Amino acid sequence: MPTIYSMTNTNYGLYRFAQKSGYALFGGSNGPQGTNPLFGGKTSRATGGLSSLLGSQGFGSSMYSVFNLKAHTRAVLNSYKEASEGFYKTFDTAMDELSKSAAALKKMDYHVVGATEDDTKKNTEAALKNVKDFVSDYNDTIKMFGDYSEVSSRASGMQKLFGDASYKADTLKQIGITVNSTAGTLAVNDAALTKALKEEPNRVENILGKNGLAGAAEKKVDFAKTQRDKLFPSAQQMLGQNYQRALAYTSAGSLTSMNSYANVGTLLSLFF
Numbered sequence: 001m002p003t004i005y006s007m008t009n010t011n012y013g014l015y016r017f018a019q020k021s022g023y024a025l026f027g028g029s030n031g032p033q034g035t036n037p038l039f040g041g042k043t044s045r046a047t048g049g050l051s052s053l054l055g056s057q058g059f060g061s062s063m064y065s066v067f068n069l070k071a072h073t074r075a076v077l078n079s080y081k082e083a084s085e086g087f088y089k090t091f092d093t094a095m096d097e098l099s100k101s102a103a104a105l106k107k108m109d110y111h112v113v114g115a116t117e118d119d120t121k122k123n124t125e126a127a128l129k130n131v132k133d134f135v136s137d138y139n140d141t142i143k144m145f146g147d148y149s150e151v152s153s154r155a156s157g158m159q160k161l162f163g164d165a166s167y168k169a170d171t172l173k174q175i176g177i178t179v180n181s182t183a184g185t186l187a188v189n190d191a192a193l194t195k196a197l198k199e200e201p202n203r204v205e206n207i208l209g210k211n212g213l214a215g216a217a218e219k220k221v222d223f224a225k226t227q228r229d230k231l232f233p234s235a236q237q238m239l240g241q242n243y244q245r246a247l248a249y250t251s252a253g254s255l256t257s258m259n260s261y262a263n264v265g266t267l268l269s270l271f272f
Contacts, residue, residue, distance in 0.1 A: 080235050083232075084235075087148060088228070091224075091231065094137070094140055094141045095224060097137045098134075098137040098140075098141050098221055099218065100137075102134060102218045102221070103218075104130050104133065104134070105130055105134045105208055105213070106214045106218075108126070108127060108130050110202070110204050110208075112124045112197045113201075124194055128188075128193065128194065131208065134208075134213075134217075135177070135186045135187070138186055141162050142162045142183060142184055143185075145159035146163075151231075152232065154231050158227070158231065161223070161224075162224075164184060165184055166181060166184065169181075172186070174196070174207075175192065175196040175207055176190070176191070176192025176193030176194075176196055177193065
């Protein structure tokens with residue numbers, strides 16, 4: 001059977017929480033100004049005894065706050081879990097899509113001029129689609145990291161890494177691809193790219209293929225994947241010193257602890 005000492009020692013943290021939340025333990029001048037007596041004031045304890053204690057507004061509202069804390073804390077942890085899972089799902093999708101479109105850009109035939117006009121048209125349309133798919137996935141990746149840039153410095157760093165194509169802006173512009181100087185996103189000029197594909201396919205391949213933009217994107221994807229588990233902060237990093245407290249309030253034994261808390265107050269109220 002637990003002793004008064006062990007129960008008091010176990011629930012000391014909850015006492016501290018009550019005080020910080022605006023409740024004095026037993027009323028009077030010991031608590032902060034404007035606090036509510038968690039176990040009733042001295043007069044009510046002396047005259048009303050146990051029934052007065054359990055029926056007091058201070059006790060009822062305070063215990064409601066303590067129990068409510070468990071629900072709110074669990075909601076915070078659940079929100080973190082949903083946000084974390086959402087990030088990793090978005091991250092994995094973005095990396096997979098960009099990897100596929102980069103691979104397609106690396107292996108495609110840049111020599112679009114065929115034996116007939118229809119062949120040339122078909123080849124050109126296929127090449128334009130591959131380039132546009134890559135550009136779309138590349139821009140989505142930049143936007144994705146931008147959306148999470150405030151979550152962690154690593155995510156912000158990834159946004160800068162993928163958005164840094166300015167050093168190739170002049171070269172890309174020559175084949176019909178422009179770089180947004182602010183966001184680093186890409187845009188395709190169909191007519192200019194079609195002209196470049198027909199007239200200088202080897203040059204276009206060097207700029208966009210395995211030794212160019214697509215190859216660079218694959219390297220960035222590979223690096224981002226090595227940083228995957230570090231991009232979104234852990235619950236402990238997000239909550240800081242409150243993490244252990246959150247675990248305590250949402251653990252399987254927390255309700256038992258809270259009941260012990262109330263029992264200690266009842267016993268102490270009877271003594272005083």
